[in-house]
Amino acid sequence: MNLHRVLHILGLLLLILAGAQLVPLAWCISPAAPETAAGFLMGAAVTALLGAAFRRLGSAAGDLYRREGVLIVVGAWVLASISGAIPYLATGAIQSPIDALFESASGFTTTGASILVEIEAAGRPVLFWRSFTQWLGGIGIVVLLVSLLSELGPGARFLFKLEVPGPKAEILHARVRQTAAALLRIYLAMTVLQVALMLLFGVGLYDAVTHTFSTVSTGGFSPYYESLAHFSTAVRLTVMLFMVAAGVNFAIYYALVRRRNLQSLRDAELRFYLLLLAAAGLVVGVDLARGPDGPSARAAFDAAFQVVSILTTTGFATADFAEWPSLSRATLVALMVFGGCAGSTAGGAKIIRLLIGWRAAMREVRLTFNPSSVIAVFVGGRAVPEESVRSVVALLLLWMVAWGTGTLLLSVGDTGVVTAATGSLATLSNIGPGLASVGPNESFAFFAPWQKLVMVVLMWFGRLECFALLALLQPQFWRR
16 A cells, blocks of 8 residues: 555645635634634644645655545545644634534534534634535535646546445546536535625625535534524525535536536436425425414425425524424434435435435345346436445445444433434434434534544544445455
């Protein structure tokens, strides 16, 4: 394994993150916060020094293969989470290193779970950094690296396939760097468009940028305790539409814009995604209308908004859905498992995986009474390769084991089973809020430090989609 090459590339990543930590300084000038500015300067300096040390110890020579790719992807997310925690500590916004790591990992993995209790007290520069980490993590740190740096060479293809979520990484160009750049352009276009629309509706620049960062990344951090309930209905509707858009496979946008391919709209995963949004919104809306307050426009909008927010794993809230009727809460928990489309910024198990897993299960049912049949798994009229079916089934099993293990560990102490189960699911699916003590109006601060570390691992596990992280635990991985 070429560890020197790995260190060299991770050093580049740290230097990029050091530059990113200087961006919030713009918000230090307006409120005249010299102490906060010093914290960000210190964080950038420490990250830059660490990056320079990695570059010094590493080497640009040598090729990248699968083992190096796995190590780079996992290392990138771990180092980003660690370096992103430094500004929280240096500015004094968060005192505990574990809490700072939790908040940083939650940002970069676009989870949106938070240990902050009085959010507004952290100050604008810190809260801007909090949302900015989600924007960086939404497009994918490694995708960003591949799109900006040419020295990755042919090994960029391995990195891209490990980073892009879904059973099959969509290659839009023959050169993977062009693919990463195309995805980045789509991401930037969505960002600029949402900021412009929010400014049009009278939202200030700071609020427009921070909430756009958290929307297009499906992260869900808000600089306000009341989240999207702070804004008008027009603004919330705009955010809801962009959440839906962010949950769609970006390859579909590329096919529509660059190739004028309308057939991409017939994609099976996209159709099921939209159908699921409509059906779940109807179920929750009707359930809320049966309540003591009866049907209302506000309840219908809250139902639609929360269904979109949970299915896309964004986690914004316009109401405390932890207090909703049982059917509504059960529906939202089920949506937490589904997540958005593969190739989007959304988390969860991914709709296409669940479709493939269901078709594979039904094939086994048919084989029980007709064992000699040769039956392929079809999704959207296309046969899914057997290696993809095996990979999907294995990942879904590992995903369920991770959820169950996380639930058991979070249940230690006085934590209720609903809190533990939805807290584990919310961090594994990169959603943020759960139910009970981790509801949309609550904080994760009450968990023990070791439990917060468990949830950090769950965030990485969900964002890296199991295989890359578990590969490092295999003794064979480190053998020559």
